[in-house]
Amino acid sequence: MEYVLAITGASGIAYGVDILKKLPSKKVLILSKGAIDVGKYEMKGGLTERVLKGYADEYYDEDDFGAPVASGSHRYDAFIIAPASMNTIGKIASGISDNLVTRVASISLKERRKLVIVFREMPLSTIHLRNLLALSEAGAYILPASPGFYHGPKGLGDLYGFVTSRVLDIVGVENDLIRRWGE
Ligand SMILES: Cc1cc2nc3c(=O)[nH]c(=O)nc-3n(C[C@H](O)[C@H](O)[C@H](O)COP(=O)(O)O)c2cc1C
Secondary structure, three states: OOEEEEEOOOOOHHHHHHHHHHOOOOEEEEEOHHHHHHHHHHOOOOOOHHHHHHOOOEEEEOOOOOOHHHOOOOOOOEEEEOOOOHHHHHHHHOOOOOOHHHHHHHHHHHOOOEEEEEEOOOOOOHHHHHHHHHHHHOOOEEEEOOOOOOOOOOOHHHHHHHHHHHHHHHHOOOOOOOOOOOO
């Protein structure tokens, strides 16, 4: 199995980092330039861009259209964007493929592969809602980064864990990151 994960320039980089750590290999990471900018504010406690790239099996910059994942002929199982900025969501919803993140999203939709979009934005404008609806209608999974509280979170890790668990469920990765309702 091969999973592609993009982190884009929205607040909530920690959601993407948690998913990256918990995905099994093979994991391919793309960081947008926006993610690198936001990461300067949000990557703390020794988490540097270099450390982040170290969690992945392969890494590509957003400009790298020569990356294997830039072609529909390269097979991967799921593409996750977490967090997804409203800029990236708007571009994908409009069919724009101007960087490796939007290109892989476009491929995922045309090849009918799993596209999982985790967004954090609030509140949402009508335009954001229309873009998210367009992506859902095109087959993407839309996940607001809004963790539940019924699993008794004891810290931030349990809150990221809730969102990561839902993402892993969708891409078919067995996990027991949270106590499930009824267990
Ligand atoms: C500190 C910081 C936080 C940001 N938070 C968000 C956010 O939560 N949501 C969002 O859509 N954009 C946010 N932005 C703006 C995006 O980073 C900007 O629109 C950028 O062009 C996104 O590029 P990308 O989609 O290629 O990653 C933030 C920017 C900075 C510097």
